[in-house]
Structure formats: structure tokens, C-alpha cells
Amino acid sequence: MDRLYVTGGGRLEGSVRVSGAKNSALKLMAAALLAPGRSVIRNVPRIRDCAVMAELLAHFGVAVELRGDTAVLDATEVTGFEAPHDLVGQIRASIVVLGPLLARTGRARVSLPGGDEIGARPVELHVRGLERMGASVRSEHGFLVAEASSLHGASITLDYPSVTATENLLLAGVLARGTTVIDNAAREPEIADLADFLVSMGAQVHGAGSSTIAIDGVDDLRPADHDAVPDRIEAGTWAAAAVATQGDVTIENARPEHLDLFLTKLEDAGAEVIRSSGEGLRVRQHGQPRALDFVTLPYPGIATDFQPILLAMLAVADGTSIATENVFEGRFTYIGELQRMGADISPEGHHAVIRGVPRLSAAPVRAPDIRAGAALVIAALVADGITEVADVYHIDRGYEDFEHKLVSLGAEIRRGGDPVVIPDPAELR
Secondary structure, eight states: OOOEEEEEOOOEEEEEEOOHHHHHHHHHHHHGGGGGEEEESSSSSSSSSHHHHHHHHHTTTTHHHHHHHHEEOOOOOOOOOOOOOHTTTTOOGGGGGGGHHHHHHSEEEOOOOOOOSSSSOOOOEEEEEEETTTOEEEEEEEEEEEESSSBOOOOOEEEOOOHHHHHHHHHHHTTTTTTEESSSSOOHHHHHHHHHHHHHHHHHHHHHBBBBBEOOOOOOOOOEEOOOOOOOOHHHHHHHHHTTTTTEEEEETTOOOGHHHHHHHHHEEEEEEEESSSSSSEEEESSSOOOOOOEOOOOTTOGGGHHHHHHHHTSSSSSSEEOOOOOOOTTTTEEEEEEEEHHHEEEETTEEEEEOOOEEEEEEEEEEEEHHHHHHHHHHTEESSSSEEOOTTTHHHOOOOHHHHHHHHTOOOEEETTEEOOGGGGOOO
């Protein structure tokens, strides 16, 4: 397994460009199943999860080409309906093939999903919603088996604004007879991006990005071209790293409006945040960041994906912070790795008390998931010595050119035993 070796003590400075959103691109790729013909999705990050989704779609008979940051998907023929465990087990987002497969072929057999081990993420909301739309869904030997001669519109109220449940029901509803209304829908920007793609395919979707989405089903959809939105979690990662290292980083191709509360928290920590009138922002930190409290909530609250990243930043803040995790009960499992580096963090149920220290110390650590892996690298940037971060394949699942982008900002990082080579800037765009 690859490792990252991070030499701490440097200050991040310069410009970095954000790639397309992982949490959008994966769902856009799944949506291509709905329309016979050739769809083109641009701004797709070159990450492991997108490669796995491409392999999964190919398993259904979709002809997939990944050309740089462009995915060309020809779903003229969908010949399969089973999503096998060896692929689904690698990425949680694969559950969103359930809705489009059911809508397109009338049946789907999808292995119960895997992905990061950050807590229970049940699929009951998906199942109940699809059943209200006329599907028969059962669990069979570790698979969800869904069948429907035809789907019909329904009024669905989600118990919780689940992103993937909202997406699955949206993807199923666009070809259902009648009108589907999803109340208490998730409001994340990636859902609005998915809806924009579906509308360009001929779907009738209203209210995406709000808590109520109405979908008027149509008879068929056509393939379309679409650009995925920039990755707000990646943008937030570079912003928090700038604050932790007392740096000055310009983040290109970011949308500050997708990060409003997160950026306000960075300002509370003492950062100067300059929001561009175009797409981008600049984050500059003078001196040790200040402690702050935060709570994770569905959008527009602080995303749970930001929690490990903020904890790494607050580990070197002046004062005591309290983090409250309200989304995934297993999201604090990485704290032991930060403690190995000298962080003074005490998890208590779904709270964590962070007593900031001036600096951390290098230690061998392991990345248990995507965002915790990024957080450990941020911690390593402010640690004395060289930190070895193992299991970095998790980071590769969610970040394109992760260490190269950090090296371009002045970080000293190498992968495995080979030094990192800074690529031509054009290669990062």
C-alpha cells in the first residue's frame, strides 16, 4: 500500500485549482443510465471512486470512456441489472444506480453498499420511497432486489434529508407516471447539479436545492452534455489547511456560496477570507488560529465531511473547541490517530473536546477514510518531523492529484519511496 511522507513546519502559499465534485460526478454518471445514447460529463475528477463507477456502469452494458476529466457514457443498450458486491462494496455512492436501473429496465439487483467505515448509513429511506412509487423491494442474500412493471408518482416525506435517498428517488421519479413530490429532501448543491443534468436530458424537475422537490414524469429522456460543479469539500480542505499552516492560499474554481457557513467558521478562527465575484476565494491566516465550536448538520449546515478537517485545524488552535457530530456516529474513529501526533482531543459520545496545542509531533498514522486521511495530512503539515500516513488509497478515492496540489503550495510530501514531481500546471486543470 502507498504511503505519504509529510515533512511538517511549512506554510502553504500560492494558488490551487479545485477539481469537479466527487459527490456530484458519481451521481451524474449513474444518471446516464436513464437515456439511450451518448452522454458527456465534464469536470469529472480523476479519482478511484469515479473509475469504480465507470467499471460498474460498464457491467450494465454502458460503453464508458474516461478521457482526462471527461466521461463519455453511451447507454444505448443496458443489458445488465445486477450490481455485484466486489464493485458496490468499494464505494457507497453506488447505491444510486438502484433508481435509474429500476426506471430504465424495471428491475435492479444491487449489493448492499460499502465505502467509508464512518457509521451506519441505512437504505430504508430508499426502499420505502421506491415502494411508494410502486416498486417491490426485498433483501436477498446481501442484495436489494427491486422490481416494477412501471413506476408511478407519489408523495414521499423522508424521515431525514438523506442525500443518496433524495438522489435515488429523483432518478427514479423522472421516468415515473405522474408527479412525485419529495418532502424533507436534501438540499446539497450536488443535488441541484444532478437536477440540472436531468433537466437538460428532458426531465421536469422543480425545487431541487430546496426541501421540497417536485418531479413530473416524462416518457423518455435524451442524452446530454454537462459540467459537474466544483468540489466544495476539496475547496474546504485547502482552506482549512491554509488556516492550520498560517498560510495564504488562493483557491480557484471554487464556489464560495456553497461554503458560506464553513467560511464563516474560518473567519471566526481568525482567517481573512476574500470571496471572489467569480469562482474562487483566498484564505489567509496570520498567527495561530482561534478555537471555535461547530456542529455538523445537513446542508446548508457544516457538512459532516468537514468535521475531521476542522478538527485537524483546531488541534493547533489557541484555546478549547467543541465539535458535535450529528450525522454519522462512527465519524470520530480517526481521533486516536491525531492523538498519536500529540493532539489533545477527548471524544465524548457525539461530541469532541479539542484543546489546542502550539504544534503536533510526527508519528506513523493510518487513514481510515477519505476525509480523515486528508485531516491527518493537514495535521502532518503542522507537526515537527516527518509523518508517515498509511492507507492513502482512501485519499485517492476522493481527491485528484492530492499531494501534487499540496506540493505546488509549498508542502514537502513524497509518496512511497519516490519523490513527488510537480506536474505542469496545465495537468492540474
